[in-house]
Amino acid sequence: MTPKLQAKNLRLAISGREILNIENFMLKNGEVIALIGPNGCGKSSLLKALALIDPPAAGVIYFNGHPVYPGGDMPGARRRMALVFQEALLFDTSVYRNIMIALRIRGVTGKTASERARKWLDRFGILHLARRSARKLSGGEAQRANLARAFALEPEVLFLDEPFSALDYPTRKTLLNEMGKLLKDMNMTTLFVTHDYTEIPYLASNVNVMFEGKIKKSGTVQTIFGEEIFEKRMLTPWEA
Numbered sequence: 001m002t003p004k005l006q007a008k009n010l011r012l013a014i015s016g017r018e019i020l021n022i023e024n025f026m027l028k029n030g031e032v033i034a035l036i037g038p039n040g041c042g043k044s045s046l047l048k049a050l051a052l053i054d055p056p057a058a059g060v061i062y063f064n065g066h067p068v069y070p071g072g073d074m075p076g077a078r079r080r081m082a083l084v085f086q087e088a089l090l091f092d093t094s095v096y097r098n099i100m101i102a103l104r105i106r107g108v109t110g111k112t113a114s115e116r117a118r119k120w121l122d123r124f125g126i127l128h129l130a131r132r133s134a135r136k137l138s139g140g141e142a143q144r145a146n147l148a149r150a151f152a153l154e155p156e157v158l159f160l161d162e163p164f165s166a167l168d169y170p171t172r173k174t175l176l177n178e179m180g181k182l183l184k185d186m187n188m189t190t191l192f193v194t195h196d197y198t199e200i201p202y203l204a205s206n207v208n209v210m211f212e213g214k215i216k217k218s219g220t221v222q223t224i225f226g227e228e229i230f231e232k233r234m235l236t237p238w239e240a
């Protein structure tokens with residue numbers, strides 16, 4: 001089956017230092033890959049290259065089997081992807097308008113847009129916050145709004161760069177459980193960067209391990225971590 005997203009021979013160097021050197025990266029339709037590795041190994045750089053935000057110096061990126069970089073429909077492919085970072089990066093307006101603006105940028109307006117916005121606010125349990133200023137949300141609420149906005153775009157590929165890192169333990173766990181179900185229900189193709197390995201089993205079935213700009217290992221969650229990882233799922237104090 002044609003991979004949803006593939007990259008071959010990606011190279012990126014900044015000031016003569018190699019940041020990325022990826023021979024072959026593949027994300028299959030509906031697959032959720034966790035991308036891990038030490039600080040500075042290139043995880044965010046790879047994510048931004050694949051999301052066509054920071055295209056690499058060399059290499060080819062394929063979307064649905066078609067080369068989109070270099071020389072393809074890069075804006076078209078980018079519109080079918082969504083990104084969520086650690087910081088919620090919301091516009092300074094209401095939660096509802098945050099989603100409406102993002103949809104308008106992608107050409108979705110009117111009733112379709114408002115229905116979609118409400119649907120995803122509801123799915124993330126924050127419909128009651130629709131009129132609230134995004135600046136007046138708690139960290140957890142802001143990240144819910146951010147995720148609702150990403151899903152409202154109905155992307156074909158979702159990129160998550162440590163989206164739960166700033167949240168407290170119980171909030172993180174609740175959101176991870178919800179996200180795990182959602183990614184499965186939607187069959188969402190996802191690349192999930194995290195530095196907290198206990199988050200992995202909630203979302204991902206496969207893992208890529210990066211080191212110094214290269215993917216050193218890839219495999220299922222079990223082959224990379226062993227079965228113990230499933231016992232190390234986050235426990236809140238009242239469960240421990």
Ligand SMILES: Nc1ncnc2c1ncn2[C@@H]1O[C@H](COP(=O)(O)OP(=O)(O)OP(=O)(O)O)[C@@H](O)[C@H]1O
Pocket residue numbers: 014019037038039040041042043044045046195
């Ligand atoms: N615009 C830039 N200019 C110079 N160096 C950069 C730039 N962007 C990234 N780098 C360097 O590239 C390397 C990889 O950075 P990247 O942010 O991809 O790492 P990361 O794996 O996401 O790290 P972290 O776990 O800390 O988020 C780092 O050494 C970083 O300093």
Ligand SMILES: [Mg+2]
Pocket residue numbers: 043044045161
């Ligand atoms: Mg990073």
